[in-house]
Amino acid sequence: MLGLKLPTDPRWANIAEKNIEEILIDHAYCEQKAASTAISLIVSFPEYPELVDEMIALSREEMGHFKMVHEQLLKRGHVLGRDRKDEYVIKLIGFFPKGGSRTTQLIHRLLIAGLIEARSCERFRLLSEELKDKELAEFYHRLMVSEANHYTMFLKFARKYGEREEVDKKWEQLLDFEAEIMKGLGKDKTIHG
Numbered sequence: 099m100l101g102l103k104l105p106t107d108p109r110w111a112n113i114a115e116k117n118i119e120e121i122l123i124d125h126a127y128c129e130q131k132a133a134s135t136a137i138s139l140i141v142s143f144p145e146y147p148e149l150v151d152e153m154i155a156l157s158r159e160e161m162g163h164f165k166m167v168h169e170q171l172l173k174r175g176h177v178l179g180r181d182r183k184d185e186y187v188i189k190l191i192g193f194f195p196k197g198g199s200r201t202t203q204l205i206h207r208l209l210i211a212g213l214i215e216a217r218s219c220e221r222f223r224l225l226s227e228e229l230k231d232k233e234l235a236e237f238y239h240r241l242m243v244s245e246a247n248h249y250t251m252f253l254k255f256a257r258k259y260g261e262r263e264e265v266d267k268k269w270e271q272l273l274d275f276e277a278e279i280m281k282g283l284g285k286d287k288t289i290h291g
């Protein structure tokens with residue numbers, strides 16, 4: 099599924115279930131960061147009209163997700179709380195060397211964004227299958243579908259703006275690297291932990 103090379107240990111869903119307040123807070127910030135990434139891509143690459151257009155829509159959609167997660171928190175008597183570092187994302191961002199042409203930088207950012215969507219989608223699928231709270235399970239099922247579409251969109255843009263063969267090679271390398279990171283994860287009460 100989604101090209102990921104290492105599935106999450108299903109036991110992670112139990113950890114998530116027992117710590118649902120922390121999961122929801124962390125998740126809310128994942129949505130906020132997804133919206134921020136979309137806006138940042140607009141500012142960094144304004145010369146790509148189709149990308150700009152899609153990123154406008156995406157930033158809105160991700161803030162819509164943020165609102166939905168926030169509502170789930172309030173409904174359960176919790177408040178948002180502070181954001182925490184996402185070590186998984188920090189490691190991914192460090193994978194590609196800095197520099198290169200603008201196109202190269204764009205491709206790298208699109209691939210990383212696509213991968214984060216793919217892994218988030220996989221985690222949401224687990225939550226949708228494993229949570230005993232039926233309302234939340236349904237909620238995660240709907241979000242899983244959205245994030246799968248985002249994953250496809252980012253990959254599509256990377257292949258459109260880059261050279262197909264090179265983009266696919268980089269994608270494979272990034273997937274391998276991500277699988278290595280994942281070996282040490284799946285134990286934490288965060289969406290990517």
Ligand SMILES: [Fe+2]
Binds near residue numbers: 129160163244245
């Ligand atoms: Fe989202």
Ligand SMILES: [Fe+2]
Binds near residue numbers: 248
């Ligand atoms: Fe997304």
